[in-house]
Amino acid sequence: MKTGSKRVKRATTIIAACLMILSGLFFVTNESKAAVMGKAGYLFVTLGQDNKVAKIDLKTGTVTDYINIKGISHGVAVSPNGKYIYTGQLKKLKANKILVTDILTKKRVAEIPVNMRTHHLAISKNGRYLYATATMAGKLLIINTDANKIIAQIKTGRLPYYVAVGPNDKYIYVTNKRAGTLSMLTLRGKNVATIKVGRGPSHIAFSPDGKKVYTTDAMSKTVSVVDIAERKRVAKIEVGNDPHGIGVSSDGTIFVSNRRDNTVYMINPSSLKIVKKIIIPEPGHIALGPSKNKMYVSSRASDKIYVLNVLSGKILKKIAVDGEPHQIVFSR
Numbered sequence: 517m518k519t520g521s522k523r524v525k526r527a528t529t530i531i532a533a534c535l536m537i538l539s540g541l542f543f544v545t546n547e548s549k550a551a552v553m554g555k556a557g558y559l560f561v562t563l564g565q566d567n568k569v570a571k572i573d574l575k576t577g578t579v580t581d582y583i584n585i586k587g588i589s590h591g592v593a594v595s596p597n598g599k600y601i602y603t604g605q606l607k608k609l610k611a612n613k614i615l616v617t618d619i620l621t622k623k624r625v626a627e628i629p630v631n632m633r634t635h636h637l638a639i640s641k642n643g644r645y646l647y648a649t650a651t652m653a654g655k656l657l658i659i660n661t662d663a664n665k666i667i668a669q670i671k672t673g674r675l676p677y678y679v680a681v682g683p684n685d686k687y688i689y690v691t692n693k694r695a696g697t698l699s700m701l702t703l704r705g706k707n708v709a710t711i712k713v714g715r716g717p718s719h720i721a722f723s724p725d726g727k728k729v730y731t732t733d734a735m736s737k738t739v740s741v742v743d744i745a746e747r748k749r750v751a752k753i754e755v756g757n758d759p760h761g762i763g764v765s766s767d768g769t770i771f772v773s774n775r776r777d778n779t780v781y782m783i784n785p786s787s788l789k790i791v792k793k794i795i796i797p798e799p800g801h802i803a804l805g806p807s808k809n810k811m812y813v814s815s816r817a818s819d820k821i822y823v824l825n826v827l828s829g830k831i832l833k834k835i836a837v838d839g840e841p842h843q844i845v846f847s848r
Contacts, residue, residue, distance in 0.1 A: 556573070556574035556575035556806070556807065557574050557806050557846055557847055557848035558571055558572060558573060558574060558580075558846065558847050558848075559571075559572040559574055559805070559812060559821070559844060559845075559846055560572075560592055560594060560601060560844070560845050560846070560847065561592070561801075561814060561821060561837065561841045561842065561843065561844045561845075562585075562589045562590055562591065562592045562603060562841070562842045562843050563589075563837060563838065563839030563840060563841060563842070564588055564589070564590060564606075564839060564840045564841075564842055565588050565839070565840065566838065566839030566840065567584065567585050567586050567587070567588065567589070568582045568583065568584055568585065568838065568839055569582065569583040569585060569589065569592060569601060569603060570582055570837040570838065570839075570841070571583065571619070572821065572835055572837075574805060574806070574807070574846075577823065577833045577835055578835070579835065579836075579837060579838075581622075582838065583601065583617055583619070583622050584622070585603045585615055585617070586605070586615070587604075587605025587606070587607045587609055587612065587613075587615075588605060588606045588607035589603040589604055589605060589606065589615075589842075590604065590606045590635055590636065590842045590843060591603070591604040591606075591634060591635055591636040591637035591648065591649075591842075591843050592604075592637055592842075592843050592844075592845050593637040593638055593639040593646060593845060594619075594639070594845050594846070594847040595639065595643050595661070596639070596641060596642070596643040597643065598619065598847040598848055599618065599619060599620070600616050600617065600618060600619065600625065601616075601617050601619050602614055602615070602616055602617075602637055602639065602646055603615045603617070603637075604633075604634030604635065604636075604637055604648055605633060605634060606633055606634070606635060607633065608633055611629060611631060612629075612630050612631055612632055612633055612634065613627040613628055613629055613630060614627075614628040614630055614634060614637075614646070614648060614659065615627055615628075616628065616664065619847070626664045628659060628664045628665065628666070630648070630650065630657060630666060632650040632652070632653040632655070632657075633650060633651070633652055633653070634648040634649065634650050634651075634657065635648075635649045635650070635651040635677065635678075636648070636649050636677070636678045636679055636843060637679070637843070638679045638680055638681050638688070639661070639681070640681055640685055640688075640703055641681060641685040642685060643661060644660070644661060644662070644703075645658055645659065645660065645661065645703055645704075646658075646659040646661050647659075647679045647681070647688055648679070649676045649677055649678065649679050649690065650669075650676070651675055651676060651677055651693075654671055654674065654675065654676065655669045655670060655671055655672075655676065656668075656669070656670045656671075656672050656676050656679060656690055656699075656701075656705065657669055658670070658704065658705050667704075668704065668705045670701070670705045670707075672690045672692055672699040672701070672707070672710075673690075673692025673694075673695035673697050673699055673710065674692055674693070674694035674695040675692060675693040675694040675695070676690050676691070676692050676693075676699075677690075677691045677692065677693040677717070677718055678690070678691045678717075678718060678719050678720055679720075680720040680721075680722075681703075682700075682722060682726070682729070682744070683722055683726030684726065685703070686702075686703070687700050687701060687702060687703070687708060688700075688701050688702075688703060688705075689701075689720050689729055691713075691717035691718060691719070691720060691731055692717065693716050693717060693718065693734075694716075696712065696713060696714065696715050696716070696717060696733075697710050697711060697712055697713060697717070698710075698711045698713050698717060698720075698729070698731055698740075698742060699711075700744075700747065708747075709747040711742055711747055711748060711749060712748075712749060713731045713733060713740035713742065713749055714731070714733025714735070714736035714738040714739075714740050714752060715733055715734075715735035715736040716733055716734035716735030716736065717731040717732070717733050717734075717740065718731070718732045718733070718734050718759070718760050719731070719732050719760060719761050719762045719801070719802075720762070721762040721763055721764045721770070721802075722764065723764060723768055723785065724764065724765075724766055724767070724768055726744070727743065727744055727745065728741055728742060728743060728744060728750075729742045729744055730742070730762055730764070730770060731762075732755075732759035732760055732761070732762045732772060732773075733752075733759065734758050734759060734760065736752075737754065737755055737756065737757060737758075737759060738752045738753060738754055738755060738759070739752065739753040739755055739759060739762065739770065739772055739783070740752055741753065741788070751788060753770075753783060753788045755772050755774060755781055755783075755790070756772075756774025756776075756777035756779055756781060757774055757775070757776035757777045758774060758775040758776040758777070759772050759773065759774050759775075760773050760774070760775045760799070760800055760801075761773040761799065761800050761801040761802035761803075761813065761814075762802055763802035763803055763804045763811050764785075764804065765804060765808070765811065765826040765827075766804075766808045766826070767785075767826075767827075768785035768786075769782055769783065769784065769785060769791075769826065770782070770783040770785060771783075771802050771811050771813075771824070771826075772802075773796070773799035773800060773801075773802055773813060774799070775798050775799060775800065778795060778796060778797050778798060778799070778817075779793050779794060779795060779796065779799070780793070780794040780796050780799050780802070780813055780824070780829075781793055781794075782794070782829050792829045794824065794829050794831065796813055796815055796822050796831075797815050797817035797818045798815060798816045798817035798818075799813050799814070799815055799822070800813070800814045800815065800816050800841070800842060801813070801814045801841075801842060801843050801844050802814075802844075803844040803845070803846070804826070805846065806846050806848065808826070809825070809826055809827075810823050810824065810825065810826060810832065811823075811824040811825075811826050812824075812844055814841035814842060814843075814844055815841065816840050816841065816842075818834075819836060819837055819838075819839060819840060819841065820834045820835060820836050820837065820841070821834070821835040821837060821841055821844070822834055822835075823835065
């Protein structure tokens with residue numbers, strides 16, 4: 517009996533110890549989650565003619581600050597360390613520049629002379645190169661961010677419109693709106709391929725596995741699906757009127773804004789069929805948030821950023837901004 521009692525006591529002690537360990541693990545896990553949630557980061561969006569960039573806290577979904585700029589900024593990029601914000605000037609000026617602003621102090625730290633209007637911006641993941649489409653000049657500008665000067669001006673095709681850095685920081689992609697092509701280049705600007713897509717290609721997004729690149733084709737009312745390895749269009753998706761912004765969720769679902777239809781389409785990546793239509797007034801840019809569970813859509817007609825659940829497409833929040841929102845980027 518004594519031996520049996522000892523065994524029961526020992527077993528009870530072991531179970532209690534295990535429960536304490538599991539409790540501790542649960543506590544640590546939840547603390548870790550809370551820490552991650554507490555560092556949700558920020559969204560930055562240009563406000564066009566209002567000459568401001570709105571800074572939005574992703575945790576609270578509220579505007580926390582405005583950064584004053586000049587020259588009608590449409591394109592925006594943030595340095596990977598989250599310290600600097602780059603904005604272009606879409607307005608024709610005597611001496612157009614790309615402005616570099618310290619996000620914390622809101623002080624201008626550099627003005628990069630480009631002498632041409634710039635539309636969209638992108639930055640390499642290592643932060644070494646900044647890219648700007650000078651649409652009306654017909655060029656892609658490559659800027660060294662250490663020296664803050666242009667190191668290359670490249671003619672990619674007629675009316676270079678949007679630029680995006682591809683997966684693994686290996687290639688950059690540029691839509692040429694009047695040429696109906698997608699240019700694939702190295703980070704330093706060497707042309708790798710020119711791929712025929714739909715008419716009036718606009719924005720760019722990538723599949724989660726990095727094997728496909730998508731373009732919205734405004735004039736043909738399609739989305740082109742391009743195989744990166746084959747360097748050719750392998751499919752097209754019929755969408756709404758004036759497709760513009762595009763974003764892709766972690767499970768591959770494609771979100772497309774149709775500006776003239778006031779809709780955002782959700783598209784199944786396997787069947788390439790539309791699974792949902794979301795009503796948003798004049799939706800523009802689309803971007804997947806850092807948490808990967810929310811998609812953000814700028815609405816020019818309402819001066820708001822719409823926040824969507826990536827699984828259901830449900831509108832979770834509408835964030836009012838002080839002006840007409842355009843390109844969206846994120847920073848932690």
